[in-house]
Amino acid sequence: MSVRQSLLAILNQGPCYGYQLRTEFDRRTGSSWPVNVGQIYNTLDRLERDKLIRKSEVDTEQQNTYFEITDAGRIEVENWLGSPVARSTATRDELAIKLAIAVTLPGVDIAKVIQIQRTATIETLQELTRTKNATDNPESSEQLAWLLIVDSMIFAAEAEVRWLDHSETRLARAIAAGVASPIPLNTDIPKRGRPARAISHD
Amino acid sequence: MTDELLRLDGVSMQYGRGETAVTALAGVDLRVSRGELVAIMGASGSGKSTLLTVAGGLTPPTSGEVIVEGHWLSGLSARQLATLRRRSLGFVFQDFNLIPSLTAIENVALPLELDGWKTRKARRPALDALKVVELADRADRYPSDLSGGQQQRVAIARAVVGGRSLILADEPTGALDSTTGEVVLKMLRGRVDAGAGGILVTHDARHAAWADRIVFLRDGRIVDQAEAPTVTTYFDAVRG
Numbered sequence: 001m002s003v004r005q006s007l008l009a010i011l012n013q014g015p016c017y018g019y020q021l022r023t024e025f026d027r028r029t030g031s032s033w034p035v036n037v038g039q040i041y042n043t044l045d046r047l048e049r050d051k052l053i054r055k056s057e058v059d060t061e062q063q064n065t066y067f068e069i070t071d072a073g074r075i076e077v078e079n080w081l082g083s084p085v086a087r088s089t090a091t092r093d094e095l096a097i098k099l100a101i102a103v104t105l106p107g108v109d110i111a112k113v114i115q116i117q118r119t120a121t122i123e124t125l126q127e128l129t130r131t132k133n134a135t136d137n138p139e140s141s142e143q144l145a146w147l148l149i150v151d152s153m154i155f156a157a158e159a160e161v162r163w164l165d166h167s168e169t170r171l172a173r174a175i176a177a178g179v180a181s182p183i184p185l186n187t188d189i190p191k192r193g194r195p196a197r198a199i200s201h202d
Numbered sequence: 203m204t205d206e207l208l209r210l211d212g213v214s215m216q217y218g219r220g221e222t223a224v225t226a227l228a229g230v231d232l233r234v235s236r237g238e239l240v241a242i243m244g245a246s247g248s249g250k251s252t253l254l255t256v257a258g259g260l261t262p263p264t265s266g267e268v269i270v271e272g273h274w275l276s277g278l279s280a281r282q283l284a285t286l287r288r289r290s291l292g293f294v295f296q297d298f299n300l301i302p303s304l305t306a307i308e309n310v311a312l313p314l315e316l317d318g319w320k321t322r323k324a325r326r327p328a329l330d331a332l333k334v335v336e337l338a339d340r341a342d343r344y345p346s347d348l349s350g351g352q353q354q355r356v357a358i359a360r361a362v363v364g365g366r367s368l369i370l371a372d373e374p375t376g377a378l379d380s381t382t383g384e385v386v387l388k389m390l391r392g393r394v395d396a397g398a399g400g401i402l403v404t405h406d407a408r409h410a411a412w413a414d415r416i417v418f419l420r421d422g423r424i425v426d427q428a429e430a431p432t433v434t435t436y437f438d439a440v441r442g
Contacts, residue, residue: 126430161407
């Protein structure tokens with residue numbers, strides 16, 4: 001998760017204390033990724049343990065502990081900015097799993113399942129578009145950062161609709177080819193897991 | 203002046219007869235009011251473009267009624283229909299359809315001139331329409347001197363010139379890159395917000411999302427509709 005690297009990159013600008021880091025993170029991401037102060041301090045603990053940051057001065061009046069980045073931390077920031085974000089190859093996408101399961105069940109109208117999702121996703125897309133349209137000419141870096149995130153959500157929603165369109169076509173072809181029949185439960189109990197034991201009541 | 207710009211009542215469209223007949227539209231009901239942009243989505247062959255030609259009075263439906271600004275198209279003579287099309291409807295196509303030998307302003311003024319306006323008199327509203335799409339400074343350029351996005355903006359100006367209030371757009375962003383397409387949609391949206399009404403046929407969900415309502419067509423039937431929530435609950439949730 002990139003909160004760790006994001007905080008490190010912010011600390012690369014100068015020492016900060018925990019609550020300040022949260023504010024900085026929020027205003028640079030349009031508050032689109034809520035992070036609580038507890039998470040910030042946990043992350044700071046780990047960054048300190050890994051020697052990427054260290055405690056610097058303590059503001060005795062405000063009781064704030066400042067953290068500053070180390071040389072190793074600066075290298076980490078450079079590496080982060082210079083490398084791609086790894087995407088998981090295994091799907092954890094709830095919708096993909098839902099369709100995959102639904103297609104194997106008898107009596108499920110998949111076209112309807114797809115349409116319900118498409119309508120919902122497009123309504124989200126409409127809302128995102130309105131939000132974006134309201135601040136389409138960014139007047140500050142904060143607004144620009146926020147717009148980038150809205151754009152990313154718009155493109156993700158669009159991709160989902162396109163995937164649904166594609167799935168619908170694929171499904172129609174599969175039905176026409178007669179390969180879209182549901183998968184019945186396998187009555188041969190798989191011989192894995194906990195071995196069956198004979199129960200005796202003697 | 204009525205708020206309802208367009209109404210389709212039980213509109214069906216069949217091509218051919220007997221066993222080879224193809225149903226392009228089957229009992230479509232649709233309403234578009236002033237200030238409303240309605241997107242039509244659907245796979246190829248779902249009836250999207252047919253719906254637009256029927257709504258624009260270019261082809262009469264096999265059955266059902268099309269009512270534009272209170273006029274029942276079935277009751278109009280060919281001449282009355284042509285007049286209604288010129289005065290009430292503006293079309294925007296994927297490939298812009300500007301006349302290459304006319305300048306931007308002449309293209310925009312053309313529907314008015316066809317309607318009997320003198321060339322000099324038509325210039326003023328044409329320039330106003332070009333101002334709206336922020337192209338007044340390109341008024342005397344020919345289409346070949348304009349970018350794709352600018353040409354499409356000229357086409358939007360032509361679609362709304364002289365107070366025509368129903369815009370029928372068929373894949374207006376199809377030939378444009380993503381960013382330019384968005385500028386064009388923004389202009390379309392702006393015209394609608396200023397009191398026009400419009401139908402936007404598109405296969406692109408991101409572009410359809412500019413509409414107030416999205417209608418899904420499958421095999422000539424409306425199978426579902428999406429409507430933007432009036433309160434931004436989703437974003438309030440995300441932003442905490």
